[in-house]
Structure formats: C-alpha cells, structure tokens
Amino acid sequence: MGLVAEFRIHCDGLPLVTVAGAVPAVTLVLELQFNHGNRPLFLATVTGESQTAIENALADAVDVGEWTLIGQAGDTRRYQVFPALSFEEQLGDHIDDLAGLEALATAEATIERIEVEPDGWRQTGWFATREAFNTFASFWQRNATFRLHRLTRDGEPEPPGNGLTDRQHEALRTAYELGYFEIPRQASLNDIAAELDISASSVSERLRRAQTHLIQETVATTWPPLPN
Template sequence: MALRAEYEIGCDVLPLVNVAEAVPDAGIDLAINPGMNERPRFTARVTGTDETVVAVEAEFERTPFVDEYTLVEHTDDASRYTILPGTSLEEQLGDHLDDLADLRALYEVPIHVERIHATPAGWIQRARFADRAAFDDLREFWQRNVSFRLHRLTHIGGDADERFGDDSGNDLTDAQLAAVRTAYELGYFEIPRRASLKDVANELDISASSCSERLRRAQTHLFEIHVEGTNRQRQSLLKTPHD
C-alpha cells in the first residue's frame, strides 16, 4: 500500500543547508528536476522579507554549490529561482555517504519527493512511497550514513489521515515482531527482568548480537511512529507550501 512520509535528514552538507544556516529567517523549499544526475538542476522557493531574500542571494553567490542562479519569479509571497549546481553529487556528498549509487537508486521509482525544506541542520522531506519496503530502504540508507528522524508516516487513500500500521496495529517486520513478542513473553521487559538477552536469543535461535539489534530497531521504530511522530504532528513543522 502506498505511503506518505515526512522525515528529517540530519546532514549539513546537503545542498543549501549552509544557506539556511547563514540566513535562518529564510524559508527555503527545494525541488530537484527528475533524475539524480551528477549535477541535477534545482528549483528554490525562498520566503521572507526583502532583506532576507537579498541575504539569501548573497549566500547563493558565496556557496560553491551554486554555479548559476536565475530569478524566475518574485511576488509578495516568495521568490523562485532555478539553480545550476557548481558541484557534483560526488563532490558534495561523496565523503559523507557510503554509496552514491544507492542514493540515486533510492530516489528513482517507487519514491516521489513532494517537498524538500532546507534547514540549518539538514533537509526535511515529504515524499510518497509505493510501499513500506521502499520507505524502509530509504530510512535504512540515511540511518546508516547520517541521522534520520521520522515526523509522520501515513497511508495514502481514504484513510490517509491515519498513522501507518497494518490491521493488527503493528508497524514492525516479522523478525522484529517475533523478537519483541518473545522478549515480552519471557519477561525481558519486566522490572526486574525475568529473562536475559541471551535467553531471548536462544528462544529465537539467533545470536545475542542479532537479537539485540532487532529489539533496538523495533524500539526505535515504535518510538518514531507512536511518540516522536505524534509530537512532530502537533508541532506542525511541515506545512503545505502555498504557491
């Protein structure tokens, strides 16, 4: 089933993050032209006072990422620019990511990025995913390389306002669910504990390190969905941009 996710990628070398840091009063929303070529063309929508917009343009002049920028439209609400990058993906991100080929593959189908908001700490993205596997692949890539924080994950369709979950209410992989259920039944989560990590691992017939990783991933995921996602939703950090 298709999903929509809102999430934060904590990486200060992503394009225009340095501009957002230099001009924190500016709202900077980005779009990347189709395809993840070495130098994909960007579109930037900048909001703020006239002084703020001027300051952003000054940072465009300074940052190596921007080779050329063109003001396409200026209204009372926003200024729109096209940006031709001055650095390639390899030059911009190569030292910080383990595999650029994986990154390019992730942002091809089945993912459609609806919004990129540059912040002083990274990017906040809203994207649509063909299924849960596509979202998990993207999340695991960013978690492997930088920080990743999920704000909201929902179905797309008639129940689009409901937080993502299957009919049984669990959001875990089968292996994670088995680890959590076994740990619970053995008393691993009780205070004091009635079972050790090794006890749980033996019951699952896996190593203690694998068991620990499954439990940690499951706990992180449940926190993101049921605690962090709720907090982010209330704070409404991502608002639908007005054109």
C-alpha cells in the same frame, strides 16, 4: 495502497544547507529538475528575508554555481539554481555509500516536498510499499541521521495544520485563544510571550514560520501569481 512519510535527514552536506544556515529565518523549499543533463537543477522557493540577504547567501554557497530569479510575489521569490559541484563533490565527504544513494533514485518512491534547514532536509514523500520506505529509511540511518515524524497510508486524512512543529501549533493556538488575530487585536506579542514563557521575538518567529507554512500549503499552490 502506498505510504506517505514526513521525515528529517540531518546531513550538512546536502545541497543548499549552507544557504539555509546563512539566512535561518527564511523558509526554503526545493524542487529538483531532472531534465537538465546529469546533474538536476534546483527550483528554490524562498520566503522571508530581503532579496539581498538571500542572494548574498547564494553567492557565498560553494555548491551553488549560478542562479536566476524567475518569479516574485510579496516576500516569496523563486530561483532556478545551477549546482557548482558534482554528485561526488557534494556528498563524497559525508556519505560513504554513494552507489546506494544513487540506487534510491530507482526506488518506488516520490519525494513531494523538500524543505532545506541549516542542518539537513525535511522531506515529505510517497512510497509504494513499506519495503520501499524501509530501504530509504535504513540507508539514511546508516549514512546520516534519519528522524521519522509521520507515517500514514496514502489517502488517510491528515490532521489540520500538518507539517507544523509542536511549538508552532502551540504559538498559533495561544495567539488565537488570546485574540491576537481578532480585529481589533485583543493581545500583543508580549501577551503571547508571557503565556508561553518565551521572548516576544521567539513568538514572532514561530508565528511567521507557521503562517508561511500554511500559506505555502494553500495559497502558494496557485503559483505563478494570478494576474491583477
């Protein structure tokens, strides 16, 4: 039985990290398209922010060549992104062992989700054996910063809300307990903020990020949008 791991790789040389840094309020999820020559294209699903802000960030990113908007549903947009840099140009200044990184592509593993953050990638992956996972983890521990968040055997049930941060869990739970999601609403963002001892804007951001994650893991899996 394989292993499922959720982890974070801190490396600001990874593709589209500068885009995530330019629009930090968005949720940016990547899929790699390996059937387009030597350099895989990216399929980027971006939720939040205006289209102008997102596309300005894409235009300013040195590792992005061209992009095409291929779908939109509400404030979620999907882009096909063409890389501007070679493998060596993208990561050569950040990772010494590029050959070792290329070798990871042949490991018995599948990266199922890549969420781009301002300082690296948060990933969920399947690994055939503990040895395959250890090889992957030890490479990133040597060449960047690797932080494991969860490691389970394939097939084990995941806890509700898997993938949310502790702060997002806390914000959602507090909002629910205070009646923020009731109709009519029984609590305001200020009420939740007072309970958590943070600002109302921080509460709003945590709730929006948590809700975005839950939507992506449930409703957004029906992409493309169903016809009206």
